[in-house]
Amino acid sequence: xxxxxxxxxxxITVTGKKLTVTCSQNMNHEYMSWYRQDPGLGLxxxxxxxxxxxxxxxxxxxGYKVSRxxxxxxxxxxxxxxxxxxxxxxxxxxILTRGxxxxxxxxxxxxxxxxx
Amino acid sequence: QQxxxxxxxxxxxxxxxxxxxxxxxxxxxxxxxxxxxxxxxxGPALLIAIRPDVSEKKxxxxxxxxxxxxKQFSLHIMDSQPGDSATYFCAATTAGSARQLTFGSGTQLTxxx
Numbered sequence: 161x162x163x164x165x166x167x168x169x170x171x172i173t174v175t176g177k178k179l180t181v182t183c184s185q186n187m188n189h190e191y192m193s194w195y196r197q198d199p200g201l202g203l204x205x206x207x208x209x210x211x212x213x214x215x216x217x218x219x220x221x222x223g224y225k226v227s228r229x230x231x232x233x234x235x236x237x238x239x240x241x242x243x244x245x246x247x248x249x250x251x252x253x254x255i256l257t258r259g260x261x262x263x264x265x266x267x268x269x270x271x272x273x274x275x276x
Numbered sequence: 277q278q279x280x281x282x283x284x285x286x287x288x289x290x291x292x293x294x295x296x297x298x299x300x301x302x303x304x305x306x307x308x309x310x311x312x313x314x315x316x317x318x319g320p321a322l323l324i325a326i327r328p329d330v331s332e333k334k335x336x337x338x339x340x341x342x343x344x345x346x347k348q349f350s351l352h353i354m355d356s357q358p359g360d361s362a363t364y365f366c367a368a369t370t371a372g373s374a375r376q377l378t379f380g381s382g383t384q385l386t387x388x389x
Contacts, residue, residue: 164319195379200285202365202379203320218376250319264310265377267319 162187164268166251172274173241181236181271183251190256192234193218193265194226196247203250209234210256241275248272279303280368282380289356290388297351297383299366304347306368310377311340311351314363323364324351356387 164185173179185192193208195218205218209228223245225237234253238245249272252265282299289295299309310325326333326340326349333340337354353360366380 200381202280202282202381203377204379205376208376252319264322267312267321269317269319 162266164251164253164266166249166268166271168271169269170272172276174276175242176240179238179241179273181238181249181251181273183234183236183268184232185234185251185253185266186232187253187255187266188231189253189266190231191263191265192228192251192253194224194234194236195250195252196220197250197270198247206236206249238273241273243275246273246275279378280366280380282366282383284383285381286384286386288386288388291357293356293387295353295356295360295385295387297364297366297385298348299350299368299380300346300348301368301378302347303368303370303378305370306378308369309340309342309349310367310369311338312365312367312379314365314382316362320365353385356385358387358389361385361387 167182190211194206195203197203204220206224207226209215215226248270250270251268254263254265280301287295311323312320313323314320324335324338326342328344339352342349364383367377369377
């Protein structure tokens with residue numbers, strides 16, 4: 161089954177304790193992205209990656225890191241989480257057809273993070 | 277600064293009604309406008325999308341109306357059903373970009389039986 165998986169689905173942590181949220185896709189997609197979803201703000205892009213070893217900042221990158229060492233994996237790293245990073249996080253992937261502009265993004269099930 | 281403004285924030289209709297969700301954008305470079313549907317506990321999933329070279333696109337009970345001059349687009353759900361109850365997000369992007377979707381703030385739709 162074609163899918164994007166995220167782990168963990170739920171995480172409660174404390175301020176300053178480094179954490180990693182994993183994301184993996186089995187569709188051989190070049191493009192992967194992380195979003196956070198907050199009430200009244202919709203989904204905002206954190207980081208994206210167009211291929212292995214190619215990453216770039218989205219709209220709200222502060223406090224986050226990513227890496228893309230393999231095509232299928234795109235982990236999100238919070239080096240020193242703070243309470244304002246409490247949110248619902250989604251990973252997404254798509255093919256990357258340059259110029260087509262119609263590539264569907266496939267989202268994972270989400271990770272609900274609470275930072276105390 | 278929110279580049280895609282979505283309204284209303286929430287919407288309640290009776291079964292069979294026609295909920296309408298509106299979005300307005302500012303960036304004239306946007307040329308692809310998808311709508312995503314999100315059920316509780318799930319990630320968003322593409323519902324329907326439109327390019328600005330057409331004024332309307334219909335897929336089943338879902339229709340997008342697009343007004344390029346007003347920089348507005350809307351989602352209509354015909355004969356709405358309780359199973360349509362979900363959060364709907366409009367979005368916009370630019371063809372040839374790095375697939376950066378700019379999302380609206382979302383509309384929580386409830387269809388009463």
